[in-house]
Amino acid sequence: MKALLLIAHGSRREASNEEVRALARTLADQVGDGFGTVVPAFLELAEPNISSGVAECIRQGATDIHAIPYFLAAGRHVAHDIPEELGQAGREHPEVRISVSPYLGQHPMITQLLLGLAQQKQSAIEAA
Amino acid sequence: MKALLLIAHGSRREASNEEVRALARTLADQVGDGFGTVVPAFLELAEPNISSGVAECIRQGATDIHAIPYFLAAGRHVAHDIPEELGQAGREHPEVRISVSPYLGQHPMITQLLLGLAQQKQSAIEAA
Numbered sequence: 001m002k003a004l005l006l007i008a009h010g011s012r013r014e015a016s017n018e019e020v021r022a023l024a025r026t027l028a029d030q031v032g033d034g035f036g037t038v039v040p041a042f043l044e045l046a047e048p049n050i051s052s053g054v055a056e057c058i059r060q061g062a063t064d065i066h067a068i069p070y071f072l073a074a075g076r077h078v079a080h081d082i083p084e085e086l087g088q089a090g091r092e093h094p095e096v097r098i099s100v101s102p103y104l105g106q107h108p109m110i111t112q113l114l115l116g117l118a119q120q121k122q123s124a125i126e127a128a
Numbered sequence: 129m130k131a132l133l134l135i136a137h138g139s140r141r142e143a144s145n146e147e148v149r150a151l152a153r154t155l156a157d158q159v160g161d162g163f164g165t166v167v168p169a170f171l172e173l174a175e176p177n178i179s180s181g182v183a184e185c186i187r188q189g190a191t192d193i194h195a196i197p198y199f200l201a202a203g204r205h206v207a208h209d210i211p212e213e214l215g216q217a218g219r220e221h222p223e224v225r226i227s228v229s230p231y232l233g234q235h236p237m238i239t240q241l242l243l244g245l246a247q248q249k250q251s252a253i254e255a256a
Contacts, residue, residue, distance in 0.1 A: 011203035075139035099250035122227035
């Protein structure tokens with residue numbers, strides 16, 4: 001079974017982490033038969049961490065885990081921390097295949113989404 | 129003149145900041161006549177900061193500044209720091225109008241982009 005592991009940064013603000021968990025549930029509803037589960041994981045500040053997220057995928061029956069870094073720019077988290085933690089999880093679970101997609105910011109449609117936001121109604125900033 | 133201010137987090141990894149600046153240049157090429165300039169700004173760890181980014185928009189002739197938070201989740205940066213720094217810039221420059229769009233993560237197409245990444249060819253994680 002293939003699992004999708006959605007890896008976000010994690011926030012001190014629990015509403016923000018909950019937003020990522022809700023997004024994982026939305027993806028699970030829409031991802032179709034190719035994936036048996038979608039599990040959220042956080043690099044820091046929230047649970048589950050990447051190791052626990054991988055373990056949860058396996059607990060649900062995954063043998064093939066596709067990680068998506070929910071990040072916009074290739075800072076040290078994307079360039080270093082996520083591959084390292086996934087590599088560590090791979091050593092702990094040699095029976096599963098773990099792979100990683102480009103991070104979200106590399107998606108060619110991001111520019112179009114920003115142009116859409118530029119045209120959208122905006123909120124005035126209160127200078128008072 | 130309307131300016132687009134693309135606000136990113138900023139990284140210790142300069143290649144990541146350069147990626148945001150390159151994205152601002154791409155947006156400038158594509159945003160059309162509605163906007164006279166696109167300026168990148170960073171909340172921390174990189175230059176220009178938000179105050180300097182607003183000043184740069186004004187230096188280029190902007191009277192109306194549309195900020196787009198280049199963030200995926202409403203952590204404290206989006207919920208608190210960006211509105212506060214934009215409000216401060218508004219007090220320093222009462223002659224310009226500053227407004228802010230939803231942050232990128234609120235764009236309804238994000239889910240579709242993630243589903244696209246899930247289907248894409250992935251890189252194996254080296255467990256060795």
